[in-house]
Amino acid sequence: MTPLPCEVLLPGAGVKARGFALTAPISFWGGVDPKTGTVADLRHPEHGTNIAGLALMIPATVGSCSGAAILLELVHAGRAPAAVILHEPDAILLLGLIVAKEMGWQTPIALRLDRNQFAALHGQPLEIDEAGLVRSA
Amino acid sequence: MAMRIVAETARLMGATQLIPIESAHIDGALYHGDSGTLFAERLVAGGAKVAVRSTLNVGAIDLTGCSRNRLPEHERGMASRMMKAYRELGCEQTWTCAPYQAGHRPRFGAQVAWGESNAVAFCNSVLGARTNRYGDFLDIACAIAGRAPDYGLHRTENRRATVVFDVSQIDQSFLYSEMAWPILGHLYGRLIGEAVGVVSGVNFRPWEDILKAFGAAAASAGSVGLFHVAGATPEASEEAIARHFREPDERIIVTPEMVRDAQGRLSTTDRVDRIDAVAIGSPHLSLEEFDVLRRLLGGRKLAVPIYACTGRHVVKVLERDGHRQQLEDLGLVIVADTCVVVTPILPENPGAVLMTNSGKFAHYAPANTGYSVLYGSMADCVESAITGKPVFGVPS
Numbered sequence: 001m002t003p004l005p006c007e008v009l010l011p012g013a014g015v016k017a018r019g020f021a022l023t024a025p026i027s028f029w030g031g032v033d034p035k036t037g038t039v040a041d042l043r044h045p046e047h048g049t050n051i052a053g054l055a056l057m058i059p060a061t062v063g064s065c066s067g068a069a070i071l072l073e074l075v076h077a078g079r080a081p082a083a084v085i086l087h088e089p090d091a092i093l094l095l096g097l098i099v100a101k102e103m104g105w106q107t108p109i110a111l112r113l114d115r116n117q118f119a120a121l122h123g124q125p126l127e128i129d130e131a132g133l134v135r136s137a
Numbered sequence: 138m139a140m141r142i143v144a145e146t147a148r149l150m151g152a153t154q155l156i157p158i159e160s161a162h163i164d165g166a167l168y169h170g171d172s173g174t175l176f177a178e179r180l181v182a183g184g185a186k187v188a189v190r191s192t193l194n195v196g197a198i199d200l201t202g203c204s205r206n207r208l209p210e211h212e213r214g215m216a217s218r219m220m221k222a223y224r225e226l227g228c229e230q231t232w233t234c235a236p237y238q239a240g241h242r243p244r245f246g247a248q249v250a251w252g253e254s255n256a257v258a259f260c261n262s263v264l265g266a267r268t269n270r271y272g273d274f275l276d277i278a279c280a281i282a283g284r285a286p287d288y289g290l291h292r293t294e295n296r297r298a299t300v301v302f303d304v305s306q307i308d309q310s311f312l313y314s315e316m317a318w319p320i321l322g323h324l325y326g327r328l329i330g331e332a333v334g335v336v337s338g339v340n341f342r343p344w345e346d347i348l349k350a351f352g353a354a355a356a357s358a359g360s361v362g363l364f365h366v367a368g369a370t371p372e373a374s375e376e377a378i379a380r381h382f383r384e385p386d387e388r389i390i391v392t393p394e395m396v397r398d399a400q401g402r403l404s405t406t407d408r409v410d411r412i413d414a415v416a417i418g419s420p421h422l423s424l425e426e427f428d429v430l431r432r433l434l435g436g437r438k439l440a441v442p443i444y445a446c447t448g449r450h451v452v453k454v455l456e457r458d459g460h461r462q463q464l465e466d467l468g469l470v471i472v473a474d475t476c477v478v479v480t481p482i483l484p485e486n487p488g489a490v491l492m493t494n495s496g497k498f499a500h501y502a503p504a505n506t507g508y509s510v511l512y513g514s515m516a517d518c519v520e521s522a523i524t525g526k527p528v529f530g531v532p533s
Contacts, residue, residue, distance in 0.1 A: 009149060025330070027357075030478075030501045034170050040504045042405065060330070062360050066164060069273040073170030089149045092272035098145050099176055099274045102138055 001120065003135040004113070009089055010097050012109030014129040016137045017082035019121035021057040022046050028093065029066035037079035055126050055134075056081035057118040061090050071096030075105055083108050083128050087115040139185060139281035146275055147286035156248050156287045161191040161280035162236050162260070164252030165273040166223040167479055168197040168216035176274060177222035180281070185226055188283030192231040192241045194253045195421075196220040197480040200232065201449050201473040203461075207481040216480075226277065232474035233448030235349065235421040237264065240450070245371055248291055250279035254361075255420045255497065258352030261363040263345065265371035267291050270362045290363050296372060298335035298365050298379040301388040302328070305338030307396060312339055315429075315533065316514035318347040319496030321391070322354025324399035328389055331360035335379035337367040346423055353420050354496025403499040406490055406509035408527075413489035413508070415522040416477045417515065418446030419497040424454055426515075431460065433519040433533070439468035440525035443518070444483065446476040468522075478505045492527060494518050 023045050026032070031041035037052035052074070061067055071093055074080040084097070089112065100107040111132050125137040147155060165173065197208065197216035208216060224230065231239050237259050243249045243266035251260045252271040260266050269289040271279065279285045289295055302325055304312060311317050325334065336351075343351075343366060355361040365373035373379035422430070422445055430445065445464070452473045455461040461471060470482075477483050478501040483491070491508035493499055494515045502510050513521065516533035 025360075029169070030504050042503050060360070062326075062330070062358070066167065066169065066273050068275070069165070069167070069169040069173050072172045072176070072274070076170065076172035076175075089151075091146055091150055091275065092270060094149055095142070095146065095272050095274045098142055098149075100172075102142065103172070103176060103179065 001124070001136050003133050004117065006085070006111040006113045006132040006134055008109065008132040009086065009112050010094060010107070010110040011130065012107050015055070015082040015109065016125065016127050017053060017055040019057065019124045019126045020049070020051070020054040021118035021122040022059060025060035025062045026058060027062050027067065028070040032070055034070045034073040035077060035079070037074055051081050052079040053082050055083040055085060055128060057085040057113070057121065059087050059115045059118065061093055067092045068095035068099065072100050075100040075107055080108050084110045085113050086110065088112065138180065138183060139278040142274060142278040143282045143284060143286060150286055150288045152286035152288040154287045155284040156291060157283060158189055158250050158279060158285050159247045160189050160241065160243055160249045161187065161276055162194060162241065162251040162253065162256050163191050163223065163228055163276045163280060164194040165277050166193050166196050166220055168212065168219050171215050173273065174215045174219040174222065177219055180277065181222050181225045185281045187227040187280040189280055190241070191228045191280040192236040192239070193223055193228045194234050194256065195475045195479055196232055197475060199472060199474045201452055203452060204470055204472040204482055207485070226281070231448060231450065233421045233450065234419070234476070235423065235448060238423045239448050248285065250276055250285045252276035254356035255349070255353035257362050258356045258364065259349055261290055262352055262365065262370050263348050270360065296333060296363060297381040297383065298333050299386045300329050300332050300334040301376065301385045302334045302336045302391065303338050303388060304336060304391045306390060306392055309340050313341060314514065315347055315350070316494065318351040319354040319494065320396060320400045320403065322351035323358045323403055323496045324391065324395060325364065326355035326358030326361050329359055329361065333363050335365040335367055335373055335376055337376045339366060339369065343369050346426055349420055350496065357497045357500040400512065403496060403512035404510055405503050406511060408490055408509070411490070411525055412441055412492045412511065412521050412527055413486055414441055414483055415443040415492045415518045416446070416498050416502070417443065417494055417518060418472070419476055419478065419495040422447040422451060424451055427451065427455060427460065429515060430519065431464070433516055434467060437467065437523050439522045441522050443469045443522045444472050444477050445469055446472040449473050478502055483508060492518050492521050
Protein backbone atom coordinates (compact mmCIF):
# COMPACT_ATOMS: atom_id res chain seq x y z
CA MET A 1 0.00 0.00 0.00
CA THR A 2 1.01 3.61 -0.49
CA PRO A 3 1.94 5.23 2.83
CA LEU A 4 -1.06 7.11 4.13
CA PRO A 5 -0.56 10.35 6.08
CA CYS A 6 -3.18 10.86 8.81
CA GLU A 7 -3.88 13.84 11.03
CA VAL A 8 -2.61 13.21 14.57
CA LEU A 9 -5.46 13.97 16.98
CA LEU A 10 -3.50 13.06 20.09
CA PRO A 11 0.21 12.28 20.06
CA GLY A 12 1.60 8.90 21.05
CA ALA A 13 4.49 6.59 20.30
CA GLY A 14 4.84 4.95 16.89
CA VAL A 15 3.51 1.36 16.81
CA LYS A 16 3.27 -1.80 14.75
CA ALA A 17 -0.17 -3.34 14.97
CA ARG A 18 -2.79 -5.14 12.93
CA GLY A 19 -5.44 -2.88 11.41
CA PHE A 20 -8.96 -3.72 12.50
CA ALA A 21 -12.02 -1.81 11.31
CA LEU A 22 -15.25 -1.92 13.28
CA THR A 23 -18.09 -2.13 10.76
CA ALA A 24 -20.68 -0.39 12.96
CA PRO A 25 -20.68 2.49 15.44
CA ILE A 26 -19.91 1.41 18.98
CA SER A 27 -20.64 2.50 22.53
CA PHE A 28 -17.56 1.70 24.62
CA TRP A 29 -19.65 1.72 27.79
CA GLY A 30 -21.76 -1.42 27.65
CA GLY A 31 -20.08 -2.31 24.37
CA VAL A 32 -16.52 -3.14 25.44
CA ASP A 33 -15.46 -5.07 28.55
CA PRO A 34 -13.11 -2.68 30.41
CA LYS A 35 -11.16 -5.54 31.99
CA THR A 36 -10.37 -7.49 28.82
CA GLY A 37 -11.03 -5.25 25.81
CA THR A 38 -13.54 -7.69 24.31
CA VAL A 39 -16.51 -6.28 22.36
CA ALA A 40 -19.41 -7.27 24.64
CA ASP A 41 -22.39 -5.73 22.84
CA LEU A 42 -24.40 -8.69 21.51
CA ARG A 43 -25.97 -6.48 18.84
CA HIS A 44 -22.57 -5.33 17.50
CA PRO A 45 -21.28 -7.14 14.39
CA GLU A 46 -17.79 -7.48 15.92
CA HIS A 47 -19.14 -8.95 19.16
CA GLY A 48 -16.46 -11.17 20.72
CA THR A 49 -13.46 -9.44 19.08
CA ASN A 50 -10.72 -8.33 21.45
CA ILE A 51 -9.53 -4.81 20.58
CA ALA A 52 -6.41 -4.81 22.80
CA GLY A 53 -3.26 -4.10 20.81
CA LEU A 54 -5.04 -3.47 17.51
CA ALA A 55 -4.85 -0.40 15.30
CA LEU A 56 -8.58 0.08 15.84
CA MET A 57 -10.61 1.96 13.26
CA ILE A 58 -13.87 3.34 14.64
CA PRO A 59 -16.45 4.66 12.16
CA ALA A 60 -18.50 6.44 14.87
CA THR A 61 -19.46 6.14 18.51
CA VAL A 62 -22.98 6.01 19.90
CA GLY A 63 -24.74 6.01 23.20
CA SER A 64 -23.40 6.52 26.65
CA CYS A 65 -21.23 9.42 27.78
CA SER A 66 -19.01 6.97 29.69
CA GLY A 67 -16.87 5.86 26.75
CA ALA A 68 -13.90 7.85 28.05
CA ALA A 69 -13.96 5.99 31.35
CA ILE A 70 -13.86 2.63 29.59
CA LEU A 71 -10.99 3.71 27.34
CA LEU A 72 -9.07 5.10 30.36
CA GLU A 73 -9.63 1.81 32.16
CA LEU A 74 -8.39 -0.14 29.13
CA VAL A 75 -5.22 2.00 29.08
CA HIS A 76 -4.72 1.48 32.82
CA ALA A 77 -5.30 -2.27 32.49
CA GLY A 78 -2.94 -2.58 29.51
CA ARG A 79 -5.83 -3.69 27.26
CA ALA A 80 -6.20 -0.57 25.09
CA PRO A 81 -5.90 -0.58 21.30
CA ALA A 82 -2.34 0.16 20.09
CA ALA A 83 -3.73 3.02 18.03
CA VAL A 84 -7.16 4.64 17.86
CA ILE A 85 -8.22 5.72 14.38
CA LEU A 86 -11.37 7.82 14.17
CA HIS A 87 -13.40 9.11 11.26
CA GLU A 88 -13.74 12.37 13.17
CA PRO A 89 -12.61 13.69 16.57
CA ASP A 90 -14.85 12.37 19.31
CA ALA A 91 -14.66 14.33 22.56
CA ILE A 92 -16.16 11.53 24.63
CA LEU A 93 -13.74 8.83 23.58
CA LEU A 94 -10.60 10.94 23.26
CA LEU A 95 -11.08 12.33 26.76
CA GLY A 96 -10.03 8.90 28.00
CA LEU A 97 -6.67 9.38 26.31
CA ILE A 98 -6.28 13.02 27.38
CA VAL A 99 -6.82 12.00 31.00
CA ALA A 100 -4.54 8.94 30.68
CA LYS A 101 -1.80 11.31 29.58
CA GLU A 102 -2.50 13.64 32.54
CA MET A 103 -2.19 10.62 34.82
CA GLY A 104 1.21 9.89 33.32
CA TRP A 105 0.19 6.59 31.68
CA GLN A 106 1.41 5.50 28.28
CA THR A 107 -1.34 6.26 25.80
CA PRO A 108 -1.99 5.04 22.26
CA ILE A 109 -1.71 7.50 19.41
CA ALA A 110 -5.04 8.80 18.05
CA LEU A 111 -5.42 9.53 14.34
CA ARG A 112 -8.09 10.86 12.06
CA LEU A 113 -8.86 8.99 8.85
CA ASP A 114 -11.89 9.04 6.57
CA ARG A 115 -13.98 5.94 7.24
CA ASN A 116 -14.03 5.14 3.49
CA GLN A 117 -10.35 4.22 3.83
CA PHE A 118 -10.87 1.78 6.71
CA ALA A 119 -11.55 -1.32 4.58
CA ALA A 120 -8.17 -1.10 2.83
CA LEU A 121 -6.33 -1.20 6.16
CA HIS A 122 -8.49 -3.90 7.75
CA GLY A 123 -6.55 -7.06 8.59
CA GLN A 124 -3.24 -5.56 7.42
CA PRO A 125 -0.11 -5.48 9.54
CA LEU A 126 0.49 -1.74 9.90
CA GLU A 127 3.31 0.49 11.01
CA ILE A 128 2.27 3.90 12.34
CA ASP A 129 4.84 6.56 13.12
CA GLU A 130 4.60 9.49 15.53
CA ALA A 131 3.78 11.89 12.71
CA GLY A 132 0.70 9.84 11.76
CA LEU A 133 2.10 8.13 8.66
CA VAL A 134 0.46 4.71 8.23
CA ARG A 135 2.16 2.05 6.07
CA SER A 136 2.33 -1.72 5.63
CA ALA A 137 4.59 -3.32 8.18
CA MET B 138 -5.19 19.87 35.37
CA ALA B 139 -8.93 20.54 34.90
CA MET B 140 -8.27 23.62 32.77
CA ARG B 141 -5.68 21.73 30.68
CA ILE B 142 -8.26 19.01 29.97
CA VAL B 143 -10.87 21.60 28.94
CA ALA B 144 -8.38 23.46 26.75
CA GLU B 145 -7.06 20.29 25.07
CA THR B 146 -10.63 19.22 24.28
CA ALA B 147 -11.35 22.67 22.85
CA ARG B 148 -8.33 22.34 20.57
CA LEU B 149 -9.39 18.86 19.40
CA MET B 150 -12.94 19.92 18.66
CA GLY B 151 -11.95 23.13 16.90
CA ALA B 152 -13.50 25.48 19.47
CA THR B 153 -11.99 28.96 19.27
CA GLN B 154 -12.99 30.03 22.77
CA LEU B 155 -14.18 28.85 26.17
CA ILE B 156 -17.52 30.06 27.51
CA PRO B 157 -18.65 30.43 31.14
CA ILE B 158 -21.12 27.78 32.31
CA GLU B 159 -23.91 28.04 34.90
CA SER B 160 -24.09 24.45 36.08
CA ALA B 161 -22.88 20.91 35.56
CA HIS B 162 -24.24 17.40 35.92
CA ILE B 163 -21.45 14.93 36.58
CA ASP B 164 -21.58 11.40 35.18
CA GLY B 165 -17.98 10.65 36.15
CA ALA B 166 -18.59 9.26 39.65
CA LEU B 167 -19.69 5.83 38.44
CA TYR B 168 -17.01 3.21 39.01
CA HIS B 169 -15.84 1.46 35.81
CA GLY B 170 -12.45 0.48 37.13
CA ASP B 171 -9.70 1.82 39.38
CA SER B 172 -8.49 4.42 36.87
CA GLY B 173 -11.50 6.72 37.40
CA THR B 174 -11.05 6.66 41.16
CA LEU B 175 -7.36 7.52 40.81
CA PHE B 176 -8.25 10.46 38.54
CA ALA B 177 -10.84 11.87 40.98
CA GLU B 178 -8.46 11.50 43.90
CA ARG B 179 -5.75 13.30 41.88
CA LEU B 180 -8.15 16.25 41.50
CA VAL B 181 -8.94 16.22 45.24
CA ALA B 182 -5.23 16.06 46.10
CA GLY B 183 -4.68 19.16 43.98
CA GLY B 184 -7.28 21.07 46.04
CA ALA B 185 -9.84 21.34 43.22
CA LYS B 186 -13.44 22.45 43.89
CA VAL B 187 -16.34 22.86 41.48
CA ALA B 188 -16.94 26.48 40.49
CA VAL B 189 -20.63 26.04 39.58
CA ARG B 190 -23.63 24.06 40.84
CA SER B 191 -22.82 20.42 40.09
CA THR B 192 -25.19 17.51 40.65
CA LEU B 193 -24.04 13.90 40.60
CA ASN B 194 -25.31 11.14 38.37
CA VAL B 195 -25.57 7.58 39.71
CA GLY B 196 -22.71 5.85 41.48
CA ALA B 197 -22.06 2.12 41.75
CA ILE B 198 -23.35 1.82 45.33
CA ASP B 199 -26.79 2.46 46.79
CA LEU B 200 -25.76 4.67 49.71
CA THR B 201 -29.36 4.84 50.99
CA GLY B 202 -29.26 1.13 51.82
CA CYS B 203 -32.48 0.40 49.89
CA SER B 204 -30.77 -2.25 47.76
CA ARG B 205 -27.64 -4.38 47.92
CA ASN B 206 -25.17 -5.21 45.20
CA ARG B 207 -22.77 -8.07 44.50
CA LEU B 208 -19.66 -5.95 43.89
CA PRO B 209 -16.53 -7.77 45.09
CA GLU B 210 -14.72 -6.18 48.03
CA HIS B 211 -11.99 -4.42 46.03
CA GLU B 212 -14.46 -2.90 43.58
CA ARG B 213 -16.82 -1.83 46.35
CA GLY B 214 -13.96 -0.09 48.15
CA MET B 215 -12.78 1.72 45.03
CA ALA B 216 -16.35 2.71 44.05
CA SER B 217 -16.92 4.10 47.52
CA ARG B 218 -13.62 6.05 47.41
CA MET B 219 -14.70 7.47 44.06
CA MET B 220 -18.08 8.67 45.35
CA LYS B 221 -16.28 10.24 48.33
CA ALA B 222 -13.81 12.04 46.06
CA TYR B 223 -16.64 13.66 44.06
CA ARG B 224 -18.26 14.78 47.32
CA GLU B 225 -14.98 16.38 48.32
CA LEU B 226 -14.86 18.23 45.01
CA GLY B 227 -18.05 20.00 46.13
CA CYS B 228 -20.68 18.15 44.07
CA GLU B 229 -24.25 17.76 45.35
CA GLN B 230 -25.24 14.28 46.54
CA THR B 231 -28.12 13.81 44.11
CA TRP B 232 -26.94 10.45 42.68
CA THR B 233 -29.59 10.43 39.99
CA CYS B 234 -29.78 10.25 36.21
CA ALA B 235 -32.92 12.44 36.37
CA PRO B 236 -31.43 15.54 38.07
CA TYR B 237 -33.99 17.60 36.16
CA GLN B 238 -36.67 15.99 38.37
CA ALA B 239 -34.58 16.50 41.51
CA GLY B 240 -34.59 20.29 41.42
CA HIS B 241 -31.76 20.93 38.95
CA ARG B 242 -33.40 22.62 35.97
CA PRO B 243 -31.20 25.12 34.12
CA ARG B 244 -33.09 28.05 32.65
CA PHE B 245 -33.90 28.28 28.91
CA GLY B 246 -30.78 29.24 26.98
CA ALA B 247 -28.35 28.65 29.88
CA GLN B 248 -24.90 27.36 28.93
CA VAL B 249 -24.17 24.26 31.02
CA ALA B 250 -21.94 21.17 31.00
CA TRP B 251 -24.02 18.07 31.54
CA GLY B 252 -23.07 14.42 31.31
CA GLU B 253 -25.14 11.20 31.07
CA SER B 254 -26.79 10.72 27.75
CA ASN B 255 -30.44 10.91 28.87
CA ALA B 256 -29.79 13.93 31.11
CA VAL B 257 -28.06 15.69 28.21
CA ALA B 258 -30.97 15.00 25.86
CA PHE B 259 -33.51 16.22 28.41
CA CYS B 260 -31.53 19.33 29.35
CA ASN B 261 -31.11 20.40 25.72
CA SER B 262 -34.45 19.31 24.35
CA VAL B 263 -37.03 19.73 27.09
CA LEU B 264 -35.45 22.58 29.10
CA GLY B 265 -33.80 24.38 26.18
CA ALA B 266 -30.53 24.82 28.06
CA ARG B 267 -27.36 24.27 26.03
CA THR B 268 -24.93 21.46 26.58
CA ASN B 269 -22.82 19.09 24.55
CA ARG B 270 -22.75 15.41 25.43
CA TYR B 271 -20.17 15.70 28.19
CA GLY B 272 -18.35 12.49 28.89
CA ASP B 273 -16.66 11.34 32.04
CA PHE B 274 -13.77 13.59 33.12
CA LEU B 275 -14.68 16.52 30.87
CA ASP B 276 -17.85 17.11 32.92
CA ILE B 277 -15.93 17.52 36.18
CA ALA B 278 -13.09 19.37 34.43
CA CYS B 279 -15.58 21.97 33.11
CA ALA B 280 -17.31 22.19 36.51
CA ILE B 281 -13.97 22.97 38.18
CA ALA B 282 -12.86 25.37 35.43
CA GLY B 283 -16.35 26.94 35.27
CA ARG B 284 -15.88 26.98 31.51
CA ALA B 285 -16.59 24.82 28.50
CA PRO B 286 -15.31 24.70 24.91
CA ASP B 287 -17.61 26.71 22.64
CA TYR B 288 -18.68 24.29 19.93
CA GLY B 289 -21.50 21.93 19.01
CA LEU B 290 -24.82 22.36 20.79
CA HIS B 291 -23.62 25.39 22.75
CA ARG B 292 -24.02 27.32 19.48
CA THR B 293 -27.38 28.33 18.02
CA GLU B 294 -26.59 27.30 14.44
CA ASN B 295 -25.93 23.70 15.50
CA ARG B 296 -29.30 23.36 17.25
CA ARG B 297 -31.24 23.51 13.97
CA ALA B 298 -33.23 20.37 13.09
CA THR B 299 -31.89 18.99 9.81
CA VAL B 300 -34.11 15.90 9.83
CA VAL B 301 -37.89 15.70 10.24
CA PHE B 302 -39.17 12.57 11.99
CA ASP B 303 -42.81 12.53 10.93
CA VAL B 304 -45.08 10.32 13.04
CA SER B 305 -48.37 11.52 11.54
CA GLN B 306 -48.99 8.05 10.00
CA ILE B 307 -48.99 6.52 13.50
CA ASP B 308 -52.23 6.10 15.44
CA GLN B 309 -52.56 9.01 17.90
CA SER B 310 -53.94 6.74 20.62
CA PHE B 311 -50.72 4.70 20.42
CA LEU B 312 -48.67 7.90 20.57
CA TYR B 313 -50.65 8.88 23.66
CA SER B 314 -49.39 5.76 25.50
CA GLU B 315 -46.29 5.66 27.70
CA MET B 316 -45.21 2.54 25.81
CA ALA B 317 -44.85 4.27 22.43
CA TRP B 318 -42.06 6.66 23.35
CA PRO B 319 -39.16 4.32 24.15
CA ILE B 320 -39.95 2.51 20.88
CA LEU B 321 -40.05 5.76 18.90
CA GLY B 322 -36.92 6.93 20.69
CA HIS B 323 -35.07 3.76 19.80
CA LEU B 324 -36.12 4.11 16.15
CA TYR B 325 -35.24 7.82 16.13
CA GLY B 326 -31.79 7.16 17.63
CA ARG B 327 -31.01 4.41 15.13
CA LEU B 328 -32.14 6.45 12.12
CA ILE B 329 -30.95 9.91 13.09
CA GLY B 330 -27.69 9.05 14.88
CA GLU B 331 -25.95 12.27 15.82
CA ALA B 332 -28.03 14.71 13.79
CA VAL B 333 -30.61 17.07 15.31
CA GLY B 334 -34.17 16.14 14.38
CA VAL B 335 -37.68 17.38 14.95
CA VAL B 336 -40.55 15.00 15.68
CA SER B 337 -43.68 16.21 13.93
CA GLY B 338 -47.22 14.93 13.79
CA VAL B 339 -47.98 14.59 17.50
CA ASN B 340 -51.45 16.07 18.05
CA PHE B 341 -51.19 16.57 21.81
CA ARG B 342 -48.67 17.98 24.22
CA PRO B 343 -46.41 15.11 25.36
CA TRP B 344 -45.94 15.05 29.13
CA GLU B 345 -42.54 15.22 30.75
CA ASP B 346 -42.05 11.54 31.58
CA ILE B 347 -42.64 10.39 28.01
CA LEU B 348 -40.20 12.97 26.66
CA LYS B 349 -37.76 11.66 29.24
CA ALA B 350 -38.30 8.07 28.02
CA PHE B 351 -38.00 9.11 24.36
CA GLY B 352 -34.75 10.97 24.96
CA ALA B 353 -33.23 8.12 26.95
CA ALA B 354 -34.02 5.54 24.27
CA ALA B 355 -32.87 7.85 21.48
CA ALA B 356 -29.62 8.68 23.25
CA SER B 357 -28.75 5.04 23.89
CA ALA B 358 -29.53 3.90 20.33
CA GLY B 359 -27.80 6.88 18.69
CA SER B 360 -25.63 9.83 19.69
CA VAL B 361 -28.65 12.04 20.21
CA GLY B 362 -27.88 15.14 22.27
CA LEU B 363 -30.84 17.30 21.20
CA PHE B 364 -34.23 16.53 19.71
CA HIS B 365 -37.20 18.78 19.10
CA VAL B 366 -40.90 17.92 19.21
CA ALA B 367 -43.00 20.33 17.15
CA GLY B 368 -45.51 22.13 19.33
CA ALA B 369 -43.99 20.81 22.55
CA THR B 370 -40.31 21.55 23.17
CA PRO B 371 -39.08 25.12 23.74
CA GLU B 372 -37.14 25.61 20.50
CA ALA B 373 -39.90 24.07 18.36
CA SER B 374 -43.18 25.88 18.86
CA GLU B 375 -43.64 24.92 15.20
CA GLU B 376 -41.76 22.44 13.03
CA ALA B 377 -40.43 25.24 10.80
CA ILE B 378 -39.01 27.10 13.79
CA ALA B 379 -37.03 24.01 14.83
CA ARG B 380 -35.70 23.92 11.25
CA HIS B 381 -34.74 27.62 11.51
CA PHE B 382 -37.06 27.99 8.47
CA ARG B 383 -34.67 26.02 6.24
CA GLU B 384 -35.54 22.91 4.25
CA PRO B 385 -34.66 19.65 6.02
CA ASP B 386 -31.93 17.40 4.60
CA GLU B 387 -34.26 14.47 5.11
CA ARG B 388 -37.89 13.79 6.02
CA ILE B 389 -38.46 10.37 7.59
CA ILE B 390 -42.07 9.22 7.38
CA VAL B 391 -42.48 6.73 10.20
CA THR B 392 -44.74 3.80 9.25
CA PRO B 393 -46.51 1.31 11.53
CA GLU B 394 -44.14 -1.38 10.16
CA MET B 395 -41.11 0.65 11.26
CA VAL B 396 -42.61 0.97 14.74
CA ARG B 397 -43.29 -2.79 14.92
CA ASP B 398 -39.74 -3.53 13.80
CA ALA B 399 -38.26 -1.13 16.38
CA GLN B 400 -40.43 -2.66 19.08
CA GLY B 401 -39.15 -6.11 18.10
CA ARG B 402 -35.56 -4.95 18.35
CA LEU B 403 -36.00 -3.87 21.95
CA SER B 404 -36.52 -7.49 22.99
CA THR B 405 -33.69 -10.01 22.72
CA THR B 406 -35.74 -13.12 23.48
CA ASP B 407 -39.16 -14.45 22.52
CA ARG B 408 -39.39 -16.84 25.44
CA VAL B 409 -42.86 -16.65 26.87
CA ASP B 410 -43.00 -19.29 29.63
CA ARG B 411 -41.66 -17.16 32.48
CA ILE B 412 -39.73 -14.06 33.46
CA ASP B 413 -37.18 -13.83 36.26
CA ALA B 414 -37.34 -10.14 37.13
CA VAL B 415 -38.70 -6.77 36.06
CA ALA B 416 -36.60 -3.61 35.99
CA ILE B 417 -38.04 -0.14 35.60
CA GLY B 418 -36.62 3.31 36.16
CA SER B 419 -34.12 4.19 33.47
CA PRO B 420 -34.13 7.13 33.65
CA HIS B 421 -34.91 7.13 37.36
CA LEU B 422 -38.63 7.00 38.16
CA SER B 423 -40.39 10.24 39.05
CA LEU B 424 -42.97 10.49 41.82
CA GLU B 425 -45.68 10.53 39.15
CA GLU B 426 -44.36 7.25 37.75
CA PHE B 427 -44.44 5.75 41.25
CA ASP B 428 -48.09 6.85 41.51
CA VAL B 429 -48.86 4.97 38.28
CA LEU B 430 -46.92 1.96 39.55
CA ARG B 431 -48.84 1.86 42.83
CA ARG B 432 -52.15 2.17 41.00
CA LEU B 433 -51.24 -0.69 38.63
CA LEU B 434 -50.09 -2.89 41.52
CA GLY B 435 -53.29 -2.32 43.45
CA GLY B 436 -51.76 -3.93 46.55
CA ARG B 437 -51.12 -7.29 44.81
CA LYS B 438 -48.09 -9.43 45.75
CA LEU B 439 -45.37 -10.03 43.18
CA ALA B 440 -44.27 -13.47 41.97
CA VAL B 441 -40.96 -12.09 40.68
CA PRO B 442 -39.31 -8.90 41.96
CA ILE B 443 -39.70 -5.51 40.32
CA TYR B 444 -36.50 -3.51 40.66
CA ALA B 445 -37.65 0.12 40.68
CA CYS B 446 -34.71 2.47 40.18
CA THR B 447 -35.02 6.04 41.38
CA GLY B 448 -33.25 8.89 43.12
CA ARG B 449 -33.05 9.62 46.83
CA HIS B 450 -35.17 12.73 46.21
CA VAL B 451 -38.08 10.38 45.41
CA VAL B 452 -37.28 7.82 48.13
CA LYS B 453 -37.54 10.59 50.73
CA VAL B 454 -41.13 11.34 49.67
CA LEU B 455 -42.05 7.64 49.39
CA GLU B 456 -40.82 7.14 52.96
CA ARG B 457 -42.65 10.19 54.25
CA ASP B 458 -45.90 8.89 52.78
CA GLY B 459 -45.39 5.30 53.96
CA HIS B 460 -45.26 4.05 50.37
CA ARG B 461 -41.76 2.62 50.48
CA GLN B 462 -42.71 0.03 53.09
CA GLN B 463 -45.97 -0.84 51.29
CA LEU B 464 -44.14 -1.41 48.01
CA GLU B 465 -41.36 -3.44 49.60
CA ASP B 466 -43.94 -5.61 51.40
CA LEU B 467 -45.35 -6.55 47.98
CA GLY B 468 -41.93 -7.76 46.83
CA LEU B 469 -40.71 -4.65 45.03
CA VAL B 470 -37.04 -3.69 45.43
CA ILE B 471 -36.36 0.04 45.43
CA VAL B 472 -32.94 0.85 44.03
CA ALA B 473 -31.67 4.36 44.83
CA ASP B 474 -28.47 6.25 43.92
CA THR B 475 -27.66 3.68 41.21
CA CYS B 476 -29.42 1.28 38.85
CA VAL B 477 -29.47 -2.35 37.77
CA VAL B 478 -27.48 -1.96 34.54
CA VAL B 479 -24.53 -0.07 36.07
CA THR B 480 -23.83 -2.28 39.09
CA PRO B 481 -24.53 -5.97 39.83
CA ILE B 482 -27.82 -5.90 41.75
CA LEU B 483 -29.78 -8.53 39.78
CA PRO B 484 -28.93 -12.05 40.96
CA GLU B 485 -26.48 -13.90 38.73
CA ASN B 486 -28.75 -16.16 36.72
CA PRO B 487 -27.60 -17.54 33.34
CA GLY B 488 -30.42 -17.72 30.83
CA ALA B 489 -32.63 -15.42 32.89
CA VAL B 490 -35.16 -13.06 31.34
CA LEU B 491 -35.68 -9.45 32.42
CA MET B 492 -38.79 -7.53 31.46
CA THR B 493 -38.64 -3.75 31.21
CA ASN B 494 -40.55 -0.73 29.95
CA SER B 495 -37.32 1.23 29.48
CA GLY B 496 -35.72 1.56 26.07
CA LYS B 497 -32.45 2.23 27.81
CA PHE B 498 -32.57 -0.85 30.04
CA ALA B 499 -33.58 -2.89 26.98
CA HIS B 500 -30.52 -1.57 25.17
CA TYR B 501 -27.93 -2.15 27.90
CA ALA B 502 -29.23 -5.02 30.04
CA PRO B 503 -28.11 -7.92 27.80
CA ALA B 504 -24.43 -6.88 27.78
CA ASN B 505 -24.29 -5.47 31.31
CA THR B 506 -26.36 -8.01 33.25
CA GLY B 507 -26.37 -11.17 31.15
CA TYR B 508 -30.19 -11.18 31.20
CA SER B 509 -32.18 -11.42 27.99
CA VAL B 510 -34.76 -8.70 27.64
CA LEU B 511 -38.48 -8.55 26.96
CA TYR B 512 -39.91 -5.10 26.31
CA GLY B 513 -43.43 -4.19 27.44
CA SER B 514 -45.42 -1.29 28.86
CA MET B 515 -45.37 -0.42 32.56
CA ALA B 516 -48.77 -2.15 32.87
CA ASP B 517 -47.43 -5.27 31.10
CA CYS B 518 -44.38 -5.27 33.40
CA VAL B 519 -46.49 -5.05 36.55
CA GLU B 520 -48.93 -7.77 35.44
CA SER B 521 -46.04 -10.03 34.40
CA ALA B 522 -44.30 -9.57 37.76
CA ILE B 523 -47.51 -10.56 39.53
CA THR B 524 -48.01 -13.72 37.45
CA GLY B 525 -44.33 -14.54 36.82
CA LYS B 526 -45.13 -14.96 33.12
CA PRO B 527 -44.91 -12.38 30.35
CA VAL B 528 -48.24 -10.70 29.75
CA PHE B 529 -48.68 -8.18 26.94
CA GLY B 530 -51.36 -5.70 25.95
CA VAL B 531 -52.52 -4.95 29.48
CA PRO B 532 -54.66 -1.80 29.46
CA SER B 533 -53.05 0.97 31.49
